[in-house]
Amino acid sequence: MFAGVIGAVVGGVFGFFIGRYFSKIGGMCPLLCNPKISTIYFALVGFLLSYGKF
Structure with a gap:
């Protein structure tokens, strides 16, 4: 979940x-x-890519 938050912030x-x-x-x-x-x-795309659900 932490990776998803970082991905959302970066995105x-x-x-x-x-x-x-x-x-x-x-x-x-x-x-x-x-x-x-x-x-x-x-942010949504970054979350999905880093969380692995995309």
Whole structure:
């Protein structure tokens, strides 16, 4: 379970920076251009990948 939490934190930080970068470029994908949505999405993906249920 601890690995899942670490994966969620790393994924959330990574998603936040992706959202900030793509919002400045002005891309079309609402998933990647919004820092709030991309943080939640990448935190979930990071949790699933590190926890081994994906």
